[in-house]
Amino acid sequence: MSAFLLVDDDRTFARVLARSLARRGLEVRVAHDVEGGLAQADAHMAGAVIDLQLGNDSGLALVPQLRALSAAMRILMLTGYASIDTAVQAIKLGADNYLTKPATADAIVAALGCRATNAWAPVRAAPLPLGRVQSEHIRRVLADHGGSISGAARALKMHRRTLQRKLARFS
Amino acid sequence: MSAFLLVDDDRTFARVLARSLARRGLEVRVAHDVEGGLAQADAHMAGAVIDLQLGNDSGLALVPQLRALSAAMRILMLTGYASIDTAVQAIKLGADNYLTKPATADAIVAALGCRATNAWAPVRAAPLPLGRVQSEHIRRVLADHGGSISGAARALKMHRRTLQRKLARFS
DNA sequence: GGAAGGGCGCGGCATATTGCCGCATGCGAC
């Protein structure tokens, strides 16, 4: 099978995932930022797995550039804290699919495979437990507020103390 | 301005929204199901606002058909309970944007206007309060389980009693 | 027809969580 591109600033995650994908017969090239991803990208690559958050940069910037490089390349966006807005943006920019972390190598391979044009099958078959949805939303809002506890609590319409306790529980 | 299509099985919502859009100079044609939407659709229409849930049918079915009718038509999906999976599906099927209810006429007009090819601006600027995210997720999971309280509770990893109480609180 | 299994609504109780208050500290702006 031809080469795949993996771009993720989490070096440990990238190394482990690359090894898992290699075990599945994939030839994986790893980069840790947008520039590195572009340097490694090749028009003959079958697919790319891009982390949405690359340090201070957005993996979204890579999508139209990879799409310009190869119309056939399958592009999968990966994110720790999923949101509809970024999912919509990613697909509009040319990504084929969108998956949330933690994602197993099998899930990634499956998501890369389904460049469906009429697929109604959901990206994720099982709905998330409520606790998980809560924690992911909280993390995203906190990130959107630059780590501000007070700001995130206001946006979430919850008490600051409660947010602190929930964050302590997540850790 | 040319005609717009509005497809929503909620007749009250459709009537009120159509009136608001008409006040903004839009010529709105209203339908309440997939068949009605197709019957009303016109290749010269500038845009369409489609509810994701049309009774027992999915508004998603309309997207590729409207896209086949007109490549230039702006298609906006509207849903009461947003999910990333359906957002990704909608965009992949050809929708231009994806908005959650309740949506004002202004938000709809704005969402229809931004057929951006490089837009990073989020569809919704303000994050949802946690309570709202909870209730929306619960409703979606319940819908996915065909209204089964026991099934949804298991999927959400919460007690059946708790789910009953929360649902009672939403009503 | 009866048994079995599962779904469902609900009251009640123990436990957990939340909202709020208040205290102390730190930081940036003026």
Place this chain on the structure above:
DNA sequence: GTCGCATGCGGCAATATGCCGCGCCCTTCC
């Protein structure tokens, strides 16, 4: 130096959750 805001945290009252158990209903199977 003062002010305003952010932050961490303990403690308390109020609220929510998990669980149990009861009773009823529906479907399937024998």
